[in-house]
Amino acid sequence: MEKLAIDGGSGILERSNYKNWPVITDDDRRLVNDVLESGIVAGGTAPQVSALEKEWAAYTGAKHCLTTCSGTAALHMALAATGVGPGDEVITSAFTFLASASCAIHQNAIPVFVDIDPRTYCIDPDKLEAAITPRTKAIIPVDIQGCPCEKDKIMAIAKKHNLVVIEDSCQAHGALYKGKHVGTFGHVGAFSLNNFKNLCGGEGGLFITDDEDILNKGILIRCFGDEVDEETHRRKYNASILGYMYRNQELPAAHARAQLMHLDELNAVRIENAEYLSRELAKIPGVIPPYCPPDCRHVYFMYNVRFDPEAAGVKCEPRRFREAIEKALYKEGMLVGQWQTMPVPAQDLFQSKLGYGATGHPWSVNEAKGIKYDYSIENYPVAQMLCDTYTVIHGIHAPNGRDLMEKIVAVFQKVFGDLDTVLKHADDKIYPGGDAKLYGAS
Ligand SMILES: Cc1ncc(COP(=O)(O)O)c(C=O)c1O
Structure with missing residues (x-):
């Protein structure tokens, strides 16, 4: 021996x-060099980000795509654009990356975790309904580690309870469920472009939707909520809704476009x-x-x-x-x-429920009404x-x-x-x- x-x-x-990953080809060199030659490095409608949006929509079969500065930004933007707000509950998987849940906190909503299927490691749809309450507004199922979650069952439950579905497909570029791209089943699909991902831009994110209203809200939220004048196409510096600075930029977009050619x-x-x-x-x-x-x-x-x-x-x-x-x-x-190394609800953030400014917000919004949030690890035996x-x-x-x-x-x-x-x-x-x-x- x-x-x-x-x-x-x-x-x-x-x-x-x-x-090492990512695999760099002459396409990366050419497109990145195009940015440098063009002298245009930023802008919400700049050539590379616009082209990436068109190409990712075409690749996935979604009607619309917006680039963002991260997958987390795409998820948060999705919650904001679909009307999730303070006191709403957002269900996600107990085995995922923190951002699938923290995006709900960023919207003053409360994450609720559901245990996973022991084979796919994705959210267990058979345990989903038990977690739905009158306060549930959205589900964020995750295509974990590249494995599509059970779209049919999840979408049927969401429809029955009139819930928004935001697919966290940050780890699953190109994954298919019954021949259809992940990210195209729910109201919004979110993808990450960070350096680890199958589609890499260094950093960045992608937000896809078929819904024009969600698209338009996303455009506003991505750039401070700032209105753009229809006639002059200039920013009005008049925020009509609460937004953030979630734009991507030309160099990561060019890199991601080149990577997409080889995805x-x-x-x-x-x-x-x-x-x-x-x-x-x-x-x-x-x-x-x-x-x-x-x-x-x-x-x-x-x-x-x-x-x-x-x-x-x-x-x-x-x-x-x-x-x-x-x-x-x-x-x-x-x-x-x-x-x-642990189910997400086992993390200190959820165990301590210290949110904004260590105040207990957003949980305190509902806890003040007598609603309890129990993140005991025993609730997630399969994830554990x-x-x-x-x-x-x-x-x-x-x-x-x-x-x-x-x-x-x-x-x-x-x-x-x-x-x-x-x-x-x-x-x-x-x-x-x-x-x-x-x-x-x-
Ligand atoms: C499942 C999942 N969701 C969300 C994110 C957040 O993506 P980003 O790092 O681009 O913000 C990641 C990235 O690591 C992820 O793996």
């Missing part, structure tokens, strides 16, 4: 086996890498690869695996087992480690189980391919071939994780 790296042996992988081929690489890993890792008892629902295209923004000590044939508490495996994989040279047992395998993005995937499988086989040694090192001071440079950050 080959000695594990965690036990003094040599590792299988080196950092140089990993290639399908880059997603195809992720899918091929993910499917290969899933096929091979499923052969190792105790390793649970991610699930792709039928009739869906999962775009594997992140590639998760879960670990089950019982199936692996060892007696160990699941969280300890996951941490021990992560350490052993990491020491073999694999870039591996968790993303979210996931956080105990999952890890993210980094590097499945292009231009990484079969060479790296084969090495990753070899690392798994080596580590799972010597679990006694892995568990002996469970308390070693090792800190697994990816690295910022892998995703174009410093």
Whole structure:
């Protein structure tokens, strides 16, 4: 048996086996250079942001698109444009990025969390109705890690209760549910363009809708709520509604346009890498690869695996087992480690309910009326189980391919071939994780 790296042996992988994201081509160089040559670097209707809006609408099949400065801005703008306000409740998933919930707080609304489906890790539609109250105004389902959530069931429930649906598709550019792009099922779809994402602009966001009224409100909200004179096209410096500064700019938009030219081929690489890993890792008892629902295209923004000590044939508490495996994989040279470490409602912000100025607002709006918000972790057992047992395998993005995937499988086989040694090192001071440079950050 080959000695594990965690036990003094040599590792299988080196950092140089990993290639970084995003993949930069001559299209990025050309479009970014066009911006520099044009001398136009900003403006809500500037050439690159306008072209990106047209191209993203055409790509997804949405009627309208607005660029924003972040995915968070797109989500908040969506809540503001659909009339969500103080005291309204907004339902989202217990396993997501904070912004899916904090955008509701930014609108003085109150996030309500629903537990997740144990296979897709998306919001569990069968638990959705129990969370709806007379105060519920909107649902923000999330296509988590690139996996489309159950659009049909969610939309049917939303229709029955007359709720706004804002799809948080920030992690799922190009994902399809029954042949239709995620982000096009609800009233608004929101996407992030940050450096990690399948479609990258460095930073930025995209807001899509078929509804002209929502579009027009979005245009206002994106730029301070400021009216534009119809005849002169000049800003009136008269805000008709509350808005923000959520515009994108020319350089990130040009970069995102160039990336969009290659989105399908880059997603195809992720899918091929993910499917290969899933096929091979499923052969190792105790390793649970991610699930792709039928009739869906999962775009594997992140590639998760879960670990089950019982199936692996060892007696160990699941969280300890996951941490021990992560350490052993990491020491073999694999870039591996968790993303979210706890369900979102477990975060201090929700446990303490200290919002604006540490005042307890917005929860206090309804709590003053005797309504209680219970963010006890026991309410989200599936999200907690996931956080105990999952890890993210980094590097499945292009231009990484079969060479790296084969090495990753070899690392798994080596580590799972010597679990006694892995568990002996469970308390070693090792800190697994990816690295910022892998995703174009410093
Ligand atoms: C699910 C989800 N929602 C919202 C966001 C917010 O996007 P941004 O970072 O562009 O504001 C992210 C980004 O990390 C995300 O992953």
